[in-house]
Amino acid sequence: DAGVIQSPRHEVTEMGQEVTLRCKPISGHNSLFWYRQTMMRGLELLIYFNNNVPIDDSGMPEDRFSAKMPNASFSTLKIQPSEPRDSAVYFCASSLGARLAGGGDTQYFGPGTRLTVL
Amino acid sequence: GEDVEQSLFLSVREGDSSVINCTYTDSSSTYLYWYKQEPGAGLQLLTYIFSNMDMKQDQRLTVLLNKKDKHLSLRIADTQTGDSAIYFCAKSGGKLIFGQGTELSVKP
Numbered sequence: 001d002a003g004v005i006q007s008p009r010h011e012v013t014e015m016g017q018e019v020t021l022r023c024k025p026i027s028g029h030n031s032l033f034w035y036r037q038t039m040m041r042g043l044e045l046l047i048y049f050n051n052n053v054p055i056d057d058s059g060m061p062e063d064r065f066s067a068k069m070p071n072a073s074f075s076t077l078k079i080q081p082s083e084p085r086d087s088a089v090y091f092c093a094s095s096l097g098a099r100l101a102g103g104g105d106t107q108y109f110g111p112g113t114r115l116t117v118l
Numbered sequence: 119g120e121d122v123e124q125s126l127f128l129s130v131r132e133g134d135s136s137v138i139n140c141t142y143t144d145s146s147s148t149y150l151y152w153y154k155q156e157p158g159a160g161l162q163l164l165t166y167i168f169s170n171m172d173m174k175q176d177q178r179l180t181v182l183l184n185k186k187d188k189h190l191s192l193r194i195a196d197t198q199t200g201d202s203a204i205y206f207c208a209k210s211g212g213k214l215i216f217g218q219g220t221e222l223s224v225k226p
Contacts, residue, residue, distance in 0.1 A: 106163060107163075109160035
């Protein structure tokens with residue numbers, strides 16, 4: 001199993017540019033989560049999907065951020081326009097999304113995308 | 119609201135036991151988790167415990183759950199320098215609620 005795959009691993013861009021982060025969840029997982037991690041704010045949940053439908057986007061900072069999940073094997077997080085304060089590590093995670101005996105809420109994280117906005 | 123609290127730092131000597139503590143405010147969770155994050159890496163699931171259990175042991179790791187006090191702990195026996203990382207506790211509920219993370223430093 002390849003685990004959760006994220007791309008790119010590192011992104012450096014200039015303020016005002018559009019940034020697109022990509023995620024491929026573990027095959028068979030029904031829930032997908034986007035997190036942001038910074039020194040100041042720690043780990044923040046931005047949005048999560050269940051069966052490709054956004055369930056809770058209350059963590060999305062503002063309208064510059066948008067996320068999509070067009071199918072069960074792919075999701076994107078887009079920032080347009082990007083700002084220096086968006087610099088962070090962005091993680092994608094997936095889970096089975098069901099209350100199974102083995103811990104259906106267990107989330108498996110990707111390696112993250114380190115975003116630097118100059 | 120839901121809250122998960124951890125102390126921020128813990129320093130131990132190699133070979134000693136480490137105990138990382140976590141408290142939470144809402145007791146309706148089904149599962150509680152411990153994740154490990156090494157520098158520059160994502161969060162790695164270490165172990166989890168079902169809320170009707172008191173203890174779970176997995177090799178050098180022991181998880182203790184006190185539901186009455188809403189307290190979760192992770193004990194690492196014979197701590198090694200490779201255990202140096204940030205440890206997050208989390209509680210379930212559709213989405214996971216994470217603590218701030220405890221940075222464990224292991225000195226030789």
